[in-house]
Amino acid sequence: MSELTNMSLPTGNAGDIVLEGRGLNKRYGRVVALDNADFNLRRNEILAVIGDNGAGKSTLIKALCGAVIPDSGEIRLDGQPVHFKSPMDARNAGIETVYQNLALSPALSIADNMFLGRELRKPGWTGALFRRLDRTRMAKIARDKLSELGLLTIQNINQSVETLSGGQRQGVAVARAAAFGSRVVIMDEPTAALGVKESRRVLELMLDVKKRGLPIVLISHNMPHVFEVADRIHIHRLGKRIAIINPKEFSMSDAVAIMTGAMKPPVEGATGPTQHYQVGEEASQVQ
């Protein structure tokens, strides 16, 4: 089950995999949130993770970014085993996460938020002795990063985040992740609370980030968004990965059917949905 790979996808060697989870388990009392779950993320791809509510997507992603410590299993970053004890550890390893609630401080400025927890000090004695922040340098880098992502509509980098629109805030969170993520960017429901225009902006940002060579993990319930940007789709069900599909070969309703258990997951070597499993009653209801 764990080695389900769609052969029609570009097959890569081990060096192709940036972030990998093997046999991850996590229980909360009697609830099994992760049941021997596997995960892999390839270089330069957008991997979508979909699954029903409570399937264990967030737990999986939290295990990968240090916010949850799995009971057992192995996580490898660029082939090396890693053991994250806090989100800070994962950040230091180059994994940045855009949390669903964005994890921004509303009263602080855009620049302050981008550098929160990793502020730059002034060079020389004022920084060493008086721990003086280098606000000009931070503002400059923040502005550069935002304009790199085409977010120049934000005029004042010292504007507090709460004065920004939802889309702009999302942009700041994404820009922060893109600016500091040197290996992986993870986004949990980045478009959930956004309007159509703002969602579009974030999807474009994701493609921009990908173009700059960073792989992205996208967790989303929004199938059109997933199918628009994802290179591969990881389908999570009952605490484990049950399939990886190529969005070009499966329809949205197929993906949803697999996700809900209405349709059998494709077997190894599958090239399309039709010949490998029958569409059940539940699947047609989904349509």
Add this chain to the structure above:
Amino acid sequence: MSDDAAGSATAETGLKGAAGDVASFEEDRKGIVRTIQGILHEYPTLIPLIVLVVGTVIFAIAAPGKFLSPLNLSVVLQQVTIVAILGMAQTLVILTAGIDLSVGLIMILASVVMGRTAVAYGVPVWIAFPLGLLAGLACGFLNGLLVTALRLPPFIVTLGTWSIFGALNTFYSNSETIRSQDMEAAAPFLLWLGKLFKLYDIGVFFGLDLPWLRGWVVTYGSVLMIVLAIVLSYILGRTAFGRHVYATGDDPDAARLSGINTNRVLLAVYALAGLICAIAAWVLIGRIGGVSPQAGQTANLDSITAVVIGGTSLFGGRGSIIGTLFGALIVGVFRNGLALSGLALLWQDFAVGVLIIVAVTIDQWIRKISA
């Protein structure tokens, strides 16, 4: 599910358009109000500054000749010093969305430790004084430990420690006051912050004749207050620790996910607040010319009043040390001005109450700017 998503997308478009129309309509009508709100949001210290200036002008007219005299203003400054320093400690705590009901008692306890150790037990002041500072630091650290380790609400923790520090205060002081003469003989250093100097003399010292400085008499305690305000403003505004204090009060979960150890920030803030209270204790000894376990009974609430009138939000993450300094000055100016205008004491309390409620109302209004 896919149809669902498409459906909600169209619904979003509809809603979006409607919301946009309403927003632009409101924008035209309330343009000026929103601009003011925006300015106040960006510079929250403006309000207490305006209130201070307006108050000064009103009392200059209501009590002509008396209120604006350098001597009277000097007295106001001396009166507000202790509350302002305690208010700074309180500001740090309130910025983290907490509250410290024990600041007044930490101050009294520290003053008793300093004074009694030096005078009653004959310990050299260079030991007794740091011991007092340490006592304040330890009290604050205890508050911080209870808030972080036991995850208790700061209000309850400091209500408890307020009572505990009160008991310790009675225990160590034996309810005895220390008179000025004894203090002067055993530890004059502890009285030093109450000493006055003439601002005019400072000018003369630098070879300048500045007549507008005539009549101003300032205590060293007030100078310390200003130095403290500058140092704390620097820490809050220019260091990473200061940013973390704001972030912790603003949204602790977000701060944690951003890699900030919020417990360490809280511990440091409560401990630092305790230390500042001990510095206020030193000022207090100079001001009353000795040690009294009964001094500063209203200091707790006065410090919160200064913080709130100074524009710091009780919900955390928003406010400044300078605002608190203005807040303390506003209370001092209104009390003094009303007294000089011949109104009874009860109207001073009444005015302070109105100021608090207006300040909190304005804070709520400004916070609504986040769309």
